[in-house]
Amino acid sequence: MKQILLAASAAIILSAASASAADVKPAVVFDMGGKFDKSFNEGVYNGVEKFKAETGISYREFEVTNETQREQALRKMAQRGADPVVGVGFAQGPAMEKVAKEFPDTRFTIIDMVVDLPNVQSVVFKEQEGSFLVGALAAAASQSGKVGFVGGMDIPLIRRFACGYEQGAKHAGASTEVIQNMTGTTPAAWNDPSKGGELAKSQFDRGVDVVYAAAGGTGIGVYQAAKDSGKLAIGVDSNQNYLHPGTMLTSMLKRVDVAAYNAFKGAQDGTWKPGIQVLGLAEGGIDWALDEHNKGLITPEMQAMVDKVKADIIAGTITVHDYMSDNSCSY
Amino acid sequence: MDEFFVLLVSTLDATIRVATPLVLASLAGLYAERSGVIDIGLEGKMLASAFAAASAAYVMNSAWMGLLGGIGISVVLALVHGFACITHRGNQVVSGVAINILVAGLTVTLGIAWFSRGGQTPALTNDARFSPLIWPGAEALTGVPVIGALYSEIISGHNLLVYVAYLAVPLTWWVVYRTRFGLRLRAVGENPSAVDTAGISVTALRYQAMMCCGLLCGIAGTYLSTAQNAAFVKNMTAGQGFIALAAMIFGKWRPVPAMLACLLFGFLDAVANRIQGVKMPVVGEIPVQLIQALPYILTVILLAGFIGKAVAPKASGIPYVKER
Numbered sequence: 001m002k003q004i005l006l007a008a009s010a011a012i013i014l015s016a017a018s019a020s021a022a023d024v025k026p027a028v029v030f031d032m033g034g035k036f037d038k039s040f041n042e043g044v045y046n047g048v049e050k051f052k053a054e055t056g057i058s059y060r061e062f063e064v065t066n067e068t069q070r071e072q073a074l075r076k077m078a079q080r081g082a083d084p085v086v087g088v089g090f091a092q093g094p095a096m097e098k099v100a101k102e103f104p105d106t107r108f109t110i111i112d113m114v115v116d117l118p119n120v121q122s123v124v125f126k127e128q129e130g131s132f133l134v135g136a137l138a139a140a141a142s143q144s145g146k147v148g149f150v151g152g153m154d155i156p157l158i159r160r161f162a163c164g165y166e167q168g169a170k171h172a173g174a175s176t177e178v179i180q181n182m183t184g185t186t187p188a189a190w191n192d193p194s195k196g197g198e199l200a201k202s203q204f205d206r207g208v209d210v211v212y213a214a215a216g217g218t219g220i221g222v223y224q225a226a227k228d229s230g231k232l233a234i235g236v237d238s239n240q241n242y243l244h245p246g247t248m249l250t251s252m253l254k255r256v257d258v259a260a261y262n263a264f265k266g267a268q269d270g271t272w273k274p275g276i277q278v279l280g281l282a283e284g285g286i287d288w289a290l291d292e293h294n295k296g297l298i299t300p301e302m303q304a305m306v307d308k309v310k311a312d313i314i315a316g317t318i319t320v321h322d323y324m325s326d327n328s329c330s331y
Numbered sequence: 332m333d334e335f336f337v338l339l340v341s342t343l344d345a346t347i348r349v350a351t352p353l354v355l356a357s358l359a360g361l362y363a364e365r366s367g368v369i370d371i372g373l374e375g376k377m378l379a380s381a382f383a384a385a386s387a388a389y390v391m392n393s394a395w396m397g398l399l400g401g402i403g404i405s406v407v408l409a410l411v412h413g414f415a416c417i418t419h420r421g422n423q424v425v426s427g428v429a430i431n432i433l434v435a436g437l438t439v440t441l442g443i444a445w446f447s448r449g450g451q452t453p454a455l456t457n458d459a460r461f462s463p464l465i466w467p468g469a470e471a472l473t474g475v476p477v478i479g480a481l482y483s484e485i486i487s488g489h490n491l492l493v494y495v496a497y498l499a500v501p502l503t504w505w506v507v508y509r510t511r512f513g514l515r516l517r518a519v520g521e522n523p524s525a526v527d528t529a530g531i532s533v534t535a536l537r538y539q540a541m542m543c544c545g546l547l548c549g550i551a552g553t554y555l556s557t558a559q560n561a562a563f564v565k566n567m568t569a570g571q572g573f574i575a576l577a578a579m580i581f582g583k584w585r586p587v588p589a590m591l592a593c594l595l596f597g598f599l600d601a602v603a604n605r606i607q608g609v610k611m612p613v614v615g616e617i618p619v620q621l622i623q624a625l626p627y628i629l630t631v632i633l634l635a636g637f638i639g640k641a642v643a644p645k646a647s648g649i650p651y652v653k654e655r
Contacts, residue, residue: 195604
């Protein structure tokens, strides 16, 4: 009798456990750009598709097409009982802060932004580590010993990219000169490819032959200018090597696919935790891109050098200074 | 000295590239305002034509189709503005602002719907762009000091639309000051009832001026997305329409001074790009913010102190009501 009871209770617990696993109803709200934007959103899409393929659990999705839809979309997902709800990009921060307060029992994950609430998981990246890697590559690929950086809006986050890049370039060659330009001081600086192209050309005039852009849409102009002038450029956030095969040296990757996959997977197997998660090289959240579009530009020596730098950063023998920790680039 | 010369040449080269869309747009504004129609919508028309040009050039793989598309949409928008302001005597500023807002949203929405790239258009191949034209003898002259560099860098090596823009300046001067159409255009902006009394249709003249405006804005937008860049990016005009408007006022509604104002803005921009992050003698490194404010600060100083009073065409902004 006792045994039967035990077995029955075990069965109930088991079925409850499996029910809770099956109960995961994940949702994702893509940001402006949509899930096939060949960039940030597509990375998230790849991550959640991987989750779907592995577990067979489908997810709800919404593609935001204007700024007012972010809050509505997040709220609607929560109202329909979706859990966890993943928001993509820093622009969804304020909307998520509002909605997460309204639905304290729903788990939210925001990628590339910090929202400090007990039911929100914030995933951010150590951009300085990836920038260090591509900085080292840039210095190795440069013939002139001068490498350039074009930032978008002049904010601490972009200074963090610039600072990591400078450290990496100096690490690979102590005499490397790094020329930095910021596109502007207003949000228009994210969408000014003409200005980006002009900044890149002005750097080329000063002898730069590899340029790294962390500037959103402005970067498109930088990569184009590099192609038109026969110089090398480095992409950012997602793999942008395909844009101009032959002149894109590499791209600094933020593995948003890993972040999105982890959020869904964590919710499914119960390891999801609120709070801030910082993904760097060691966690596989940051990387550099090597694919069929740029393999001709990366020599075996360069690859070996980057692999060593990467291992050193992970092992802690190289420490990359974070600009945002003290708002200065002293390393 | 030699290094300074190289820097100067590259700065002047950049000036010409940067000022091109400004020159085209300020001439566009000149036609509109000379006829008595204020056009705040230069920015919107440029943006719309940049999008249309990039889309058409990508789909048909031809820069010329892009130009056609860019001019087409820009002329349509200019006529919409005309329909609101000339035919229906609506508020010209409101109509212009409406076009700017409409285009800013519509281009991104259509871009997302058609290309799924977050409002961007796919990058154009070199066949679908206006590529640099190398002038005869430019290669041979590169070795010659001073003249060689000036000729091969500054005069040669730009794309077709750049030359179109700078040729449009004397052409506009000729049209405005030396043709019958120009005389009537100036008259209709100053005193439309006199033109009407002479038996010339004010409405038709103003519509013609708006079409000229649309044509030039269309070329400016096409330059942005298919010559200077190789794709449309949302809001890529980044305020250049308004800078062109300022340049036109700066030039007191005259083509050559307007062009010079555009070149000044372009030059300041090119200089700002080059002195960012450079240690200057005496003052050291200049902060980014100050450098980027430089063109605007100089504009205010020049406008306040050196240019004198800018007087708009008298009937500018006033819808014409025929007396009955």
